Amino acid sequence: MENAKFNARSQLICVWCGILCPIFLFTGLWPAMGFIPPLNPAASAAEIAAIFQNNTNGIRLGTIFIMLAGAFYAPFTAVIAAQMRRIEDGPTPVLTYAQLAAGAASCLLFIIPALAWTDAAFRPDRPAEITQAFNDLAWIFVVMPFVLAEVQNICFGAVIISDRRQNPLFPRWLGFFNFWIALSFIPGGLTTFFKTGPFAYNGLLAFWVPAGTFGPWFIVICVYLIKAIRRQDAERA
Amino acid sequence: MSSNVVTFTPDSHLRDPGTKHVPGESGVWVLIFGDMLIFSVFFITYALHRGDDVDLYRRSQTHLNQAFGILMTFLMLSGSWFVANAVQAARAQRRALSAKLFRCGFACGLFFGIIKFFEYSGKVRHGITPSTNNFFMYYYLFTGIHLLHVVVGMVVIAVLSSYVQKGTVDARKIRNIESGALFWHVVDLLWIVLFALFYIAV
Numbered sequence: 070m071e072n073a074k075f076n077a078r079s080q081l082i083c084v085w086c087g088i089l090c091p092i093f094l095f096t097g098l099w100p101a102m103g104f105i106p107p108l109n110p111a112a113s114a115a116e117i118a119a120i121f122q123n124n125t126n127g128i129r130l131g132t133i134f135i136m137l138a139g140a141f142y143a144p145f146t147a148v149i150a151a152q153m154r155r156i157e158d159g160p161t162p163v164l165t166y167a168q169l170a171a172g173a174a175s176c177l178l179f180i181i182p183a184l185a186w187t188d189a190a191f192r193p194d195r196p197a198e199i200t201q202a203f204n205d206l207a208w209i210f211v212v213m214p215f216v217l218a219e220v221q222n223i224c225f226g227a228v229i230i231s232d233r234r235q236n237p238l239f240p241r242w243l244g245f246f247n248f249w250i251a252l253s254f255i256p257g258g259l260t261t262f263f264k265t266g267p268f269a270y271n272g273l274l275a276f277w278v279p280a281g282t283f284g285p286w287f288i289v290i291c292v293y294l295i296k297a298i299r300r301q302d303a304e305r306a
Numbered sequence: 307m308s309s310n311v312v313t314f315t316p317d318s319h320l321r322d323p324g325t326k327h328v329p330g331e332s333g334v335w336v337l338i339f340g341d342m343l344i345f346s347v348f349f350i351t352y353a354l355h356r357g358d359d360v361d362l363y364r365r366s367q368t369h370l371n372q373a374f375g376i377l378m379t380f381l382m383l384s385g386s387w388f389v390a391n392a393v394q395a396a397r398a399q400r401r402a403l404s405a406k407l408f409r410c411g412f413a414c415g416l417f418f419g420i421i422k423f424f425e426y427s428g429k430v431r432h433g434i435t436p437s438t439n440n441f442f443m444y445y446y447l448f449t450g451i452h453l454l455h456v457v458v459g460m461v462v463i464a465v466l467s468s469y470v471q472k473g474t475v476d477a478r479k480i481r482n483i484e485s486g487a488l489f490w491h492v493v494d495l496l497w498i499v500l501f502a503l504f505y506i507a508v
Contacts, residue, residue: 242333
């Protein structure tokens, strides 16, 4: 009994990590680094280098925040998996595992760009092209690897929809909502071809649309995770 | 929600015009409207950029093969017709017919994909790629993302064609079949807009 209570509390802590994750990401990117709106991929190496020279410590600080956001993403992925496991309760919960694996890899999509930006800010006075290369690497890491989010969202959505109990653990529309989020990330995958326009890494379709769906996704998922955990607690009592 | 499912019979909305029937389940509309919202952003982006350089877009549009465009539109519309009739057949418990109609819809999608392949490869052979100009960037990317939708829709239809034949068609099954069919209609609808934007030169 005590143990069950403890577990519900750990799960809720994991959900709060999911709320902290986008807050830390945004705090790092915007007030600290000044990277909202995103840097322009068409800017010259000298212009990019100047940004890293003028706000060196702000960028260094911001990367710590983004790195922490990556850490917060791990428990969030874990609590999603734990609740998925309640629906996919056979001996082989493969969709739960796939979500967990993709979520674990997604943590690095916060940490690697943070480290690439930190590297650019680490020696801001070296040749501008090197700073530009690391900056490009970081942005491409942020925008392009949509595939991991696809795995997470499609697996989570599929499990929600497969829930056959009388009173499903998550509302069915939440499953379709996950599929929609997965769709919204696709344009980012095309960013490799562009330095200007909507598919560039500062573009409407590659950056702003996914950024606009990513935030609400966290909030909606967290609300329904809390409901599911409360229900689990009530069912056990 | 569950009480609705119990009282719902497949054609109740047809017999009693007073009751309103929302096709599929409410959840699938989240995906449908969400998807249409994203495509609306695509279309508005295109329209705004076209306004900046109308001449370039007009000149580029003449390179598209309108016959291909019309044929693909015909295939999309036919696909929707087959799928809509497949749903009707399922409601009438004519399961074998329903499966056959779904397979016809699938074939429409397949031919659509084949034509797209020839269209793309013909363009590339003439040196027209996404980096040629902004018009062709939008053309390749938007029709490419749509083609991805077509492939997903074909998978859905293929699943439905075997799903409809497994056991009697009850209310729950009708709901799932309608949800899948709705996705195909969205794919069709989006193509109509793409066709108007890219193929019809104004």
